[in-house]
Amino acid sequence: MVKTFCVPSISRLLxxxxxxxxxxxxxxxxxxxxxxxxxxxxxxxxxxAEAIAGFRL
Known part of the structure; x- marks a missing residue:
């Protein structure tokens, strides 16, 4: 979860x-x-695999 916040493009989107x-x-x-x-x-x-696909949404 922490990685999500470290990726600039994802942080901007969130x-x-x-x-x-x-x-x-x-x-x-x-x-x-x-x-x-x-x-x-x-x-x-x-x-x-479905859980991983959910992360991409």
Missing amino acids: TRTGEFHHHTQKRYDDTGLLIAEILQWGYESERG
Whole structure:
């Protein structure tokens, strides 16, 4: 999650869309759920691949 904030283009997007200020808890919760899917099922599983695809949205 920290890496997301270190990439300048992503930080600008999150700031511009208000995600930093208006949806902080939702972003935190969603990131935790996605990472849990990858850790539990592996990144090569169908569920893991879907979780990774969710990061790209």
